Amino acid sequence: MTTALTNPLQLAEDAQNLLFHNARTANAFTDEEVPEETVRAVYELVKNGPTEFNTTPLRLVLVRSDEARARLLPHMLDNNRDKTAAAPLIAILAADLEFHEELPRLFPYFPQAKDVFYGDPNDRAESARFNSALQIGYFVIGLRAAGLAAGPQSGFDHEGLDKEFFPDGTHTALVVMNIGKPGEDAWGPRLPRLEYDEVVTTV
Amino acid sequence: MTTALTNPLQLAEDAQNLLFHNARTANAFTDEEVPEETVRAVYELVKNGPTEFNTTPLRLVLVRSDEARARLLPHMLDNNRDKTAAAPLIAILAADLEFHEELPRLFPYFPQAKDVFYGDPNDRAESARFNSALQIGYFVIGLRAAGLAAGPQSGFDHEGLDKEFFPDGTHTALVVMNIGKPGEDAWGPRLPRLEYDEVVTTV
Numbered sequence: 001m002t003t004a005l006t007n008p009l010q011l012a013e014d015a016q017n018l019l020f021h022n023a024r025t026a027n028a029f030t031d032e033e034v035p036e037e038t039v040r041a042v043y044e045l046v047k048n049g050p051t052e053f054n055t056t057p058l059r060l061v062l063v064r065s066d067e068a069r070a071r072l073l074p075h076m077l078d079n080n081r082d083k084t085a086a087a088p089l090i091a092i093l094a095a096d097l098e099f100h101e102e103l104p105r106l107f108p109y110f111p112q113a114k115d116v117f118y119g120d121p122n123d124r125a126e127s128a129r130f131n132s133a134l135q136i137g138y139f140v141i142g143l144r145a146a147g148l149a150a151g152p153q154s155g156f157d158h159e160g161l162d163k164e165f166f167p168d169g170t171h172t173a174l175v176v177m178n179i180g181k182p183g184e185d186a187w188g189p190r191l192p193r194l195e196y197d198e199v200v201t202t203v
Numbered sequence: 204m205t206t207a208l209t210n211p212l213q214l215a216e217d218a219q220n221l222l223f224h225n226a227r228t229a230n231a232f233t234d235e236e237v238p239e240e241t242v243r244a245v246y247e248l249v250k251n252g253p254t255e256f257n258t259t260p261l262r263l264v265l266v267r268s269d270e271a272r273a274r275l276l277p278h279m280l281d282n283n284r285d286k287t288a289a290a291p292l293i294a295i296l297a298a299d300l301e302f303h304e305e306l307p308r309l310f311p312y313f314p315q316a317k318d319v320f321y322g323d324p325n326d327r328a329e330s331a332r333f334n335s336a337l338q339i340g341y342f343v344i345g346l347r348a349a350g351l352a353a354g355p356q357s358g359f360d361h362e363g364l365d366k367e368f369f370p371d372g373t374h375t376a377l378v379v380m381n382i383g384k385p386g387e388d389a390w391g392p393r394l395p396r397l398e399y400d401e402v403v404t405t406v
Contacts, residue, residue: 007244008238008240008241008243008244008245008349009244009245009248009348009349010221010348010349010350011218011221011222011248011348011349012215012217012218014215015214015215015218015348016248016348018213018214019214019222019344020248020249020251020252021248021251023251025253035211036405037211038211039403040211040399040403041210041211041212042211042212043399043402043403044399045212045214045219045223045224046223047396047397047402048223048224048226048393048396049223049340049343049344050228050343050353050355052357054394054395054396056396056397056402058402059402059403059404060402060403060404061403061404061405061406062403062404062405062406063406064405064406065406068406102397105395106394106395106396106397107394108394108395126332129329129332129333129336130332130333130336130377131336133332133333133334133336133337133340134336134337134339134340134343135340136337136340137252137336137337137338137339137340137341137343137344138340138343138344140252140253140337140340140341141222141252141340141341141344145212145213145214145218145219146211146212146213146214147213150253152253154255165406174333190251191257191309191310191311192257192308192309192311193250193251193257193259193309194250194259194305194309196243196246196247199246199250199259199261199262199263200242200243200246200262200263200264200265201262201263201264201265202239202264202265202267203264203265203266203267203268203271203368
């Protein structure tokens with residue numbers, strides 16, 4: 001039997017469904033809380049996902065107190081504010097723009113990477129955004145592995161939120177993510193995707 | 204029993220191992236080919252991963268012919284060239300900088316998004332990089348779901364590679380990814396990661 005005739009995926013079908021086929025971006029959630037140990041388990045699951053030079057610049061702020069929610073919500077765009085207010089857990093996913101300070105520890109084989117590759121603040125910010133985005137991808141899958149739905153949003157006043165939560169300028173928020181068990185009418189029909197042959201070319 | 208005493212993850216342990224705990228960035232591969240239908244199955248698995256406004260800007264170029272490999276390899280940094288040359292499959296993961304042209308189809312609820320949010324080429328490029336990186340995160344997990352290892356690399360001459368493979372300037376390569384079954388000595392010891400409490404704060 002050739003590979004072509006077997007299922008190319010090793011991942012079990014229920015796991016495929018949990019992580020991908022049945023998982024959706026949620027706009028509404030149940031009231032069930034998302035405890036700290038769940039977020040910790042998700043982090044431990046996905047923390048080893050690859051980043052450039054092991055930079056791992058993603059940082060999370062879990063917005064749990066009423067006071068912190070009140071600081072966050074005014075920065076959400078109007079159409080995102082109510083659903084964010086109603087989410088059991090809100091996480092600010094931010095890039096650490098000073099991630100290079102950790103590199104001697106995170107990439108001990110080449111401790112100079114800190115200055116050689118990331119000495120320039122503009123290059124460093126671009127790298128922080130890129131590698132944080134990779135990690136956000138892993139984190140979305142990790143939340144689904146915990147039976148949770150994510151509602152990632154970029155629709156907020158980025159400058160205002162950064163000033164409120166990261167006044168020293170060392171972090172920048174990339175995504176505000178609502179997290180919880182999906183509630184009633186959590187999503188509409190799936191949006192279309194590009195076909196394989198529109199995305200992949202072979203040379 | 205409270206949630207705190209149960210396993211917070213629903214994903215089965217063998218799937219956790221396949222996708223995360225046992226999966227590693229590989230520097231060496233077996234000779235086993237990676238057929239087209241495997242790449243297609245990975246795409247079908249991960250294609251619904253969320254992106255901002257469903258922009259899905261990631262494009263893949265599978266470098267299969269000897270001629271295309273010969274065009275690619277000179278642009279790899281020295282320490283990445285040999286392992287790339289030896290990989291069963293090389294994929295260029297690139298951002299489509301004109302992704303907004305597809306938005307009336309991909310985000311039909313708000314066809315004006317194309318011009319309102321992505322009319323400015325600099326904003327568009329930043330968004331293309333960010334959302335492509337999310338999709339690269341999903342793609343890495345998808346390859347692992349197929350029992351494959353990924354070797355993502357950013358160490359190449361980005362300008363030179365873009366000029367060679369995307370001479371019209373509408374795409375920019377973000378990662379050159381080696382793909383295959385891990386071979387002998389495919390990786391060294393795991394690099395350290397930050398502790399949960401260094402990454403996550405609660406407010």
